[in-house]
Amino acid sequence: MFGAVQPYKQIFFSVLNKSNTFDFFLLKRLKTNTGFILFLLLAVQLSKAQTATKATSLFKKGVSLIDTDQQYDEGIKLLDSALLYSPSKPIEIQINFAKGVALNSQGNPSLAALSLQKNIPLINTFGPDLKNKFHANNYRVLGDIFKSKGEPVKSMEFYQKALRYAEKHNKASKAVVLHQIAVLLLEKEEYTEAERYLNLATGQYLNESLRLGKYLNLGEVYVKTNRYKKAEKQYEAAKDLALNTNNNNALSHVYLGLATIHFERKEYVKAIQFYEQANTLAKQLGTKQTEASSLLNLALSYTKTGQHFKALPYLKDAETMLGDSSSKMLQMHLNAIFASVYENMGSYEKSIVHLKKETELKESIFNAEKNKQFEELKIAYETEKQQQEIEFLTLQKKKNELELFRQEEALKNLSLEKELEGTKQQNTILQLQQNTTESENKIALLKKNQEVAKAEAEQSKLLKNAYLIGFFVLLIPLSALLFMYYQKLHAERELSKKQKELNQQQITELVKDQQLNTIKASIKGQELERERIAQELHDFIGGNLAAIKLQLENFKLETPKLQTVLTHLDETYEQVRHLSHDLLSKKIKENSFIDLVDDYLKSLSASSDLSINFLPFNEHLINQSNIKIQTALYKILQELVNNTIKHANATVIDVNVSASSNFINLLFEDNGKGFENKNTLKGVGLMNIKKRLKKINGTLNIDTVLGRGTLIDITIPYKNEL
Template identity: 35%
Template structure:
């Protein structure tokens, strides 16, 4: 039972890597989706995690390696390395899993402290699982404690219980069952994650089983089995079957135990659960030992040992060597038993730094005793042989004389054979000398040919070198001329662009002045005169003069129509004749063609944006004009992306370029920047700008939407309605 208990320790610690696997992968996805304002997510990372979570793990593995080879930021590299670490952890490839976990922690340089802590906590959990598989329990305990500290700092409840579960697992393996039970039962109170509850149920069942409290063990195994059926968790099924098999073993029911272990092995092999497959085979071997089927047991343990060595599972190897030693003892093969015990001891020394225990000495004594018994038997046999030799001494002497004669004949034959072989060797040596002379002649001829070839090559090389040197000098001069010409061309282009900008500004100012003059003249000549006439008539109006009231009404109608006409002329004609987005897209297309800047414009939804209040449409158009003007003048950008969205009564304008950028904290506000802020403030909106040197600029503008105003409606209508009411009274 002591050896079986040692196997169960392995069973307990491996469960954490599988029972929490789905939960950890969900945490990865949560980590990736959580954004910060200054860090953008690579959609390729989300796609790889989506593949992994859908079960297409091998395809996700290939795409993750391609992503690491591309030029990605640190956050992308850290997330991708963490996914590869979980991939290898699930397959019990411990060294690779530890390597990718350390890479993830190395590149975990996210600015947001909570995100950095979250990824670190996930990495600590994975390191703890890997070291636990190796059998380095104190190292595993250290990483779980670091993970608990990190999760408590930012109130990550799920990760806190993940590390609590892992710490309980470590206590269980160290034999501290009281603390282990306390922490596992604490994990049962966390209802947000079925995987943690499942792991806790199975581990509590295992502890009660080791304490021989089979009733309580059965209760918790049943709870775990129900959860496995709900979530279709093959890993949980295998571990529950192994636990039930151990219960039968402890109750001296090896046949029932063997049935459970064989079923567990079948599921583990089918699901590629390598370490659980090894433990299942070890359990089957233990059952064969109980049934005294030692040869079958050795065969199963040999398969398990091969897999353990393949995946570097030291603790499993130790257990298998102990079981093979036990079989050798049962078969009274103490030499083999001693060999297996030495291997087991070396494994234990490398894990726990312990000296060889008392059992080594006992097996060594048995082995030496068996050797001495064999030596005694040999001596007895030699004594009997001497007696027979003395009894037959005369016959032995005769045989010796015959042997001498035979040996003399053999010596003569040997001398003749040596003479023949020496003659053959002399002939061979003479032939070899002739061959050597021919080869020397060939070598001398080849040396002369090579010398002539080298001399001819040097004669050709000298003029070629001179020509190349002259070509290099001319190329260098031409290169300098090209650089100067490019500088002159650049200066000319900058001058032309500045002249074009000045011409545009002058034309814009001239148009504005003409429009203002026209509006002023209209107001003064038409509306002002009408209002003055109406005022005079009202002053001389009597209560009975109904005809004058009608005239005043007509004049008011005329004035209203003039005001309405002027208001329409103030609006851009393009907006009244075409849809807003069509005008804006045409403008952006013209700007792109004129400035050679690639402009990408994405509105959503188009219908709602076209139906926005005209005042908002005009202001958005002017804001985009101002942003584009600044980009053309200062940013030196080659691409601009504009997103215009209308969602939940909020108009969101996102403007981004790939230009040189600027330091937002040190840059003073210009007139264009102040005009933008004034326009947005007038609309009760918000304005955020994010820019850094050599990284481009992002402007994020949000404006609350106003109800769509009916077209052709102005304040004059209210005054007209009041006059109509006065007539009717």
């Protein structure tokens, strides 16, 4: 603190030594107010420190509001307030950077660019290390801003500048810039270059979010270049990382990518499954763009499978979501699919209405493009014209400046001649005055020596007073620190006592929990034995009986004895099945429904020549449904499998169980011989299924043709049952 006083002291005595007179009254006033001056100097230093702290505090609060709460307006106001407190250059650069990022996220790219461009001259004042670090980040975000403004050339210029500084800074910074350049190239559909830059962006130097972006972008590059196997690997890697980091937004894009691959391969059923998953996540996240895209693609996939009646609800949902405010390209795509669906369904009038809308939108887009090109040409012409006018005015200005310069030179010559005459007269007067002042100076010098001696004595007193005041100034904060330390020790002792009491409560609760767990284990042992018996009856004995019957039927011997054996085998199987069903409700109630179905299908597949594929979706919703629905669904699935084994001569069965907020859906498909729908609707198996569905308000749709297999679609509402 004393060093701050030193410059003021030096200035004072430099003036003293140069002056011809000394004001004793001023010296006495200075002595009297020494304490006040030192206090004032200390206050100035503290004020500067508090100002810097205030700027940093406001900066951190503003960044928190922007980054955590997405409150952009309030955050930007705090950043502007921080600039008023004259922060240090590094803090000022970070404030401008944060403000630029916030403005760009808010949809103000021009203001964002201005904020970041203010940093460029500030960054140039630093040494190489900080200069490389700040420029790499600053130019990279400027590239992002101009990319969002639709100016790819300007964006690439800033990215290349960022890359030059990032290479000198570190590998992580370089990897981030390379990734952003790849994204820009991908938007311009330059897939080869985009792939090269993505591969240069080493994954180990990217954070989790950017690594996800790299996987997704590489997947898109491979899809666009028809390399579907490579694309699938990238999307699977992205899926694993998204699940590990709970990034549902990235996961929705993964499902869209996988759906696109299956769609391009004409595997429409699998494409529909992934589009459904993407749509579910988009609804949860509220990302309307992703939700609209998944709805349109779902409709398109169903039209490809010939199920136009299923495409319509998705199109209507997309139409409601898009409204009139969406892009014209999306509206045109929506109307094109509508027209195709209505045409295939025979609703030609509705198809024509949507075809007209599609045509109007095409013309609107074409006219907008023409207007845009015209405006660009007009701007270019006006710019060239303005440039010519500027050049003319510049030449005119130079001509005027030259004439003024000549006039000024003439005036200067006249004034110099007058000054020479005046100085001759002044030199004569000064020579006379000099002789008089020499004698006066000798007298003044003697007086000055006396005054300096007294001033030195006063100076020593001032220094002593300054040391004493400084000691007391340091003593006050030191005392405050000791008091705070004592309070901290007292608080820690109180905290230690409370922690011991809390630990004792936790020990008591653990003992109680152990006793409860012992009781639960005893009850669970009894339940497991009952479950084991039901499992043995249903999975092993029932599965083996079904497999034995299937193998006996493959002998194709129509002897009376063999038919008698088959009849007894059917009766035995039915008795075992009914016995296991009696235990089934209890079993389903106490276990995961999806796991029970999976175990049942696996045991049946293992004991026969059937290949059974099981794909559940939204398992937690299915497992939470009413026990009545789960029991009925399990028995229906058994009936379907039993009918397939008896009648279909199938080798492959696909089972898909999914759930949404309103219903549970079962898709059962085999590659058997199929049947004629009208002749078989009154069969015993299907009648049993319909009776079970009627009890739970379910619906049944059958799609089958002789020689093509059978697809059974069952929908069960369960919203009111939860």
